[in-house]
Amino acid sequence: MEFIDLKQQYRRYQAAIDTRVHQVLEHAHFIMGPEIAELETALARYVGVKHAITVASGTDSLEIALRALGVGPGDEVLTVAFTWISTAEVIGLVGAKPVFVDIEPATFNLNLDLVEAAITPRTKALLPVSLFGQMPDYERLNAIAARHGLPVIEDGAQSFGATQQGRRSCGVTLIGSTSFFPAKPLGCYGDGGALFTNDDALAEKMKAIRTHGGLKRHHHPLLGMNGRFDTIQAAVLLAKLPHFEWECRNGAYRGALY
Numbered sequence: 606m607e608f609i610d611l612k613q614q615y616r617r618y619q620a621a622i623d624t625r626v627h628q629v630l631e632h633a634h635f636i637m638g639p640e641i642a643e644l645e646t647a648l649a650r651y652v653g654v655k656h657a658i659t660v661a662s663g664t665d666s667l668e669i670a671l672r673a674l675g676v677g678p679g680d681e682v683l684t685v686a687f688t689w690i691s692t693a694e695v696i697g698l699v700g701a702k703p704v705f706v707d708i709e710p711a712t713f714n715l716n717l718d719l720v721e722a723a724i725t726p727r728t729k730a731l732l733p734v735s736l737f738g739q740m741p742d743y744e745r746l747n748a749i750a751a752r753h754g755l756p757v758i759e760d761g762a763q764s765f766g767a768t769q770q771g772r773r774s775c776g777v778t779l780i781g782s783t784s785f786f787p788a789k790p791l792g793c794y795g796d797g798g799a800l801f802t803n804d805d806a807l808a809e810k811m812k813a814i815r816t817h818g819g820l821k822r823h824h825h826p827l828l829g830m831n832g833r834f835d836t837i838q839a840a841v842l843l844a845k846l847p848h849f850e851w852e853c854r855n856g857a858y859r860g861a862l863y
């Protein structure tokens with residue numbers, strides 16, 4: 606049984622995808638073309654937050670979130686070991702230490718009973734994962750984080766489209782992060798990801814880090830990266846997004862739970 610049938614999915618949306626992609630080939634604004642802003646507006650509306658910032662991958666998005674929060678050497682970030690490598694990898698990449706909190710057997714997600722005991726004076730952020738489309742109890746986790754003055758980043762790479770108490774994954778914490786890897790819930794045809802927040806200052810900072818640390822040409826006040834999302838991939842997602850709710854409800858194109 607195939608994990609996800611991307612060929613069948615493409616055939617269903619082929620006309621819209623081809624049209625959108627050809628528009629990019631014609632206008633030739635391949636880097637940060639108009640499809641990027643159009644997609645970011647649509648994604649922010651879908652998640653129900655003020656800002657969506659598309660990026661080159663779900664790994665870059667996590668790293669950008671940590672950098673924007675000033676996480677660095679000497680800091681600890683609470684997360685889980687039962688996830689894709691990126692979640693812990695990015696903590697190491699910014700020079701901080703991942704502190705693994707155990708998961709609970711029913712959901713494979715962070716065990717919220719164990720979080721508070723793992724917090725130390727060095728803890729700088731919480732990075733829970735919403736694994737296999739299931740979200741930990743974010744109301745409770747946000748309350749724990751607030752008690753300790755800590756920011757929460759949801760790694761929603763596997764849960765885009767999921768909801769909890771009427772709120773969508775990626776819109777339930779200070780920063781939400783997702784991936785558009787082809788097999789992810791909303792997949793493009795290459796690598797991609799996005800960040801979500803209601804915080805204006807953080808949004809500006811994350812946009813700047815995505816683009817070599819600056820928003821004005823040749824001004825680079827921050828240490829950044831080339832983390833931009835590809836315009837052709839944005840065109841693919843603009844064609845697919847209108848069908849995403851239907852896909853989530855019907856488990857479309859998926860051979861099995863992933």
Ligand SMILES: Cc1ncc(COP(=O)(O)O)c(C=O)c1O
Nearest residue numbers: 662663664688689691762784786
């Ligand atoms: C939980 C989790 N976090 C992060 C990532 C990283 O996303 P990407 O492959 O787009 O870098 C993935 C998927 O690969 C993932 O499953």
